[in-house]
Amino acid sequence: MNQEVTKCDCKECMLRPLFFDNIEDKDLKNVCNSKHEKSFIKGDLICEEGEEIGDFMYLKSGLVKIFKKVNHNRDQIIKIARPFDFVSMLSVFSDTHYKYSITALEDSTVCYINLSAIKKLVNNNGRFALNLLKNMSKNSDDLIDTSINISKRNLRGRIAYVLIYFAEYIYKSNTFELPVSRKEIGEFIEMTTENVIRTLSEFRKDDIIKINGKIIEITDYNRLKQICDFG
Template sequence: MQNDCRLCPMKTKATTMLSDCSLDQLSNNHLELKLKKGDSIIKEGTYSTNVIFLRTGLAKIHLAGPYNEQIVKIVKAPTYLGLPTTFGSKINQYSVTAITEAEVCYIDLQVFLSILDENKEFTHEIIQEFCKNELESFHRCANRTQKLIRGNMADALLDFSDKIFKSDSFILPLSQTEFANLVDTSRESVSRVLSEFDKDGIIRLNGRKIEILNKKSLIMISQNG
């Protein structure tokens, strides 16, 4: 299915500035798909020559660790996915899977590159994105390994609240097992800590629905490790 990219409501700052020519090129060289929760967007180990634009929805980036499936991070539309593999070995080094309903555009790598070459704003935007990701990965590296479980869980909840949903109340788009693989702990610990937070009145827990009642406490817990 092809759409007119000129009509796409999800354009970023830079893509808004693309020339009609570039936009036409995009329109004619991309495949747009609607996905449902659980659908695979990128699969580790497979061949790929596409860059993927996540138009709407949430996805998890994950890969096989030595013992468990590791969830590296949760990403939110709009964002580009798969540049590392497309630029590098062409074999995907990680998987991306929708964790909500989502819409994605598969963009041919050559088309993507030619647009990149033509458009400085777009290039800067992509580089900025990489820079942001690199900083995030540094901080994650320092925090995840040094903090205790309660601290990491608090961080994750604050992330969902502040960055993903921008609301104190949300439905966790992950099972406890997945949550554990994101936060580097065991499924049982996730269950226990969530119950504790609920018992202490820090969150209200109802199935996968979470309401943050006391953000200050969560921040405290995050800082104490």
């Protein structure tokens, strides 16, 4: 399943500005030495609700879903996250055990930094701490925004919203392959699998999108945007 990979040089890491801006080289080296990476393939479980938290982790590449069990056969997807999204914020500082599960939606690489190394850094480096606070705060704000954005829309609006989310935010293209099943879309935007499918079919019949299995092409962006904004 997942496997250790050779770790990169943190100094050169693309994600450095996220957490490790304004950090002394020697501090960064310490962190870098205490860290390890794992790669996961699509579908792999990265961490599970209830497990003990040992590391601060963040997504280096790929795409993941963060979710929580609500029923036997239904999860609630809280967030679909790329690199630069703040993955590990959840519970790390408030709890000893994960409150959420994470699985890879695409092949992904995750960096693990020992929690006590992070805490030491917070202790010693105010700018690092402030940056962390900023990221967590932003993360909270985004969660609230998403939640409101979903619940205020009707079903057509939700599907339009999620399609635009994938096109603009994740893939930056009007044609993309859905990284999730119809069921998962429903678990993200609060609707049943059947209605996800039905609404997608409606959009297809209305010539707003083309569907080929998981591949979606948005052919009438303006109409879609209009439905998203309520029309």
